[in-house]
Amino acid sequence: MALTFYDYTLAPSPRRARIFLAEKGVEYENVQVDLGAKEQLSEAFRAINPACTVPALRLEDGTVLTENDGIAAYLEAAYPEPPLLGVTATEKGLVANWNSRALLEGLSAVAEILRNTSKGMVGRATTGPIDFEQIPQLAERGRVRLTAFMDTLNTRLKGREFLAIDTFSYADITAMVVVDFAKWVKVEPQDNHTDLKRWHAAVAARPSAKA
Amino acid sequence: MALTFYDYTLAPSPRRARIFLAEKGVEYENVQVDLGAKEQLSEAFRAINPACTVPALRLEDGTVLTENDGIAAYLEAAYPEPPLLGVTATEKGLVANWNSRALLEGLSAVAEILRNTSKGMVGRATTGPIDFEQIPQLAERGRVRLTAFMDTLNTRLKGREFLAIDTFSYADITAMVVVDFAKWVKVEPQDNHTDLKRWHAAVAARPSAKA
Numbered sequence: 001m002a003l004t005f006y007d008y009t010l011a012p013s014p015r016r017a018r019i020f021l022a023e024k025g026v027e028y029e030n031v032q033v034d035l036g037a038k039e040q041l042s043e044a045f046r047a048i049n050p051a052c053t054v055p056a057l058r059l060e061d062g063t064v065l066t067e068n069d070g071i072a073a074y075l076e077a078a079y080p081e082p083p084l085l086g087v088t089a090t091e092k093g094l095v096a097n098w099n100s101r102a103l104l105e106g107l108s109a110v111a112e113i114l115r116n117t118s119k120g121m122v123g124r125a126t127t128g129p130i131d132f133e134q135i136p137q138l139a140e141r142g143r144v145r146l147t148a149f150m151d152t153l154n155t156r157l158k159g160r161e162f163l164a165i166d167t168f169s170y171a172d173i174t175a176m177v178v179v180d181f182a183k184w185v186k187v188e189p190q191d192n193h194t195d196l197k198r199w200h201a202a203v204a205a206r207p208s209a210k211a
Numbered sequence: 212m213a214l215t216f217y218d219y220t221l222a223p224s225p226r227r228a229r230i231f232l233a234e235k236g237v238e239y240e241n242v243q244v245d246l247g248a249k250e251q252l253s254e255a256f257r258a259i260n261p262a263c264t265v266p267a268l269r270l271e272d273g274t275v276l277t278e279n280d281g282i283a284a285y286l287e288a289a290y291p292e293p294p295l296l297g298v299t300a301t302e303k304g305l306v307a308n309w310n311s312r313a314l315l316e317g318l319s320a321v322a323e324i325l326r327n328t329s330k331g332m333v334g335r336a337t338t339g340p341i342d343f344e345q346i347p348q349l350a351e352r353g354r355v356r357l358t359a360f361m362d363t364l365n366t367r368l369k370g371r372e373f374l375a376i377d378t379f380s381y382a383d384i385t386a387m388v389v390v391d392f393a394k395w396v397k398v399e400p401q402d403n404h405t406d407l408k409r410w411h412a413a414v415a416a417r418p419s420a421k422a
Contacts, residue, residue: 092285
């Protein structure tokens with residue numbers, strides 16, 4: 001198999017890449033890295049990704065991509081159909097723009113809440129090889145940021161089928177993962193987030209969402 | 212002029228886009244948004260970018276891109292030469308990968324240090340429309356993260372002219388901005404970071420670095 005994908009099915013970050021792979025219909029070898037057992041910190045996995053994170057995608061030539069954006073850029077160029085990063089220049093700009101917002105305003109906010117409050121993450125408040133203590137104030141801030149991002153998503157989705165452009169894109173993948181990951185910290189779209197809920201139901205119904 | 216660029220010359224984030232524009236040789240109208248005077252929070256600028264951040268790039272059709280990744284993706288497609296996001300699939304993956312690492316491990320660490328310690332940022336510990344109090348512990352954590360990222364850069368640059376691929380790329384831009392921004396918080400490459408210093412001297416000597 002040309003591609004080896006280092007994954008952990010329960011975690012939100014590798015899910016972004018897994019959905020991307022599924023939308024492209026790409027075949028790959030799946031290797032589970034058990035984050036629950038701290039396998040990402042093992043010597044064996046450090047040899048693959050010294051940053052001790054999943055996802056990681058090893059290409060046929062041995063190159064290892066360790067970031068969702070890197071994996072997405074590679075897959076889009078190697079497997080152009082269906083396009084998930086936009087086709088025109090403006091579309092490409094909008095997809096990258098909304099993916100970035102979903103990551104920085106959404107996913108990072110959920111991670112701040114979870115990693116700085118979860119008992120299982122005491123002393124492990126960030127991903128990666130360095131151990132950091134939890135910062136409860138950061139979890140509080142994350143909750144405010146996440147709520148604001150849900151509002152941003154709902155406003156953007158008014159009258160739109162998809163988040164960034166007229167077709168399903170990487171931005172929808174990242175934002176869907178934000179909304180699903182937010183359930184872990186008991187944050188859900190509010191009653192008045194009707195556009196957000198409509199969009200989420202539609203993207204969650206795609207086969208790739210179950211990948 | 213087809214493109215309007217909302218900028219603040221002193222700030223690191225718009226500098227990333229400014230260097231990208233300079234490398235492409237793209238002409239644009241430059242509008243300074245005075246962050247020192249909190250102009251980004253004004254009603255006038257909120258009408259352009261409700262997220263109250265620079266950079267922002269307004270396209271001819273009125274679309275406004277508010278994230279560096281969005282601006283870079285647009286410019287690469289609209290002005291393909293010289294390529295700054297890689298040419299082959301593997302190159303595109305590597306550029307996006309190292310840009311992402313420079314942003315998440317480097318630039319965000321410097322911002323955590325600065326925004327959570329600077330007297331001028333009391334009550335303004337994040338960018339954007341919401342005011343947050345400073346979290347001193349986050350600055351301490353940022354200092355550890357930034358030092359680790361300088362090590363990561365130095366290791367990666369051993370035997371390499373550029374960070375991600377064999378030619379200058381967006382990843383070099385982001386990482387150069389990290390190293391220069393780090394001086395604001397008195398973190399510099401260490402004596403043994405010989406590869407990092409060699410690379411930095413070379414990229415800092417490009418005309419675009421002064422854009």
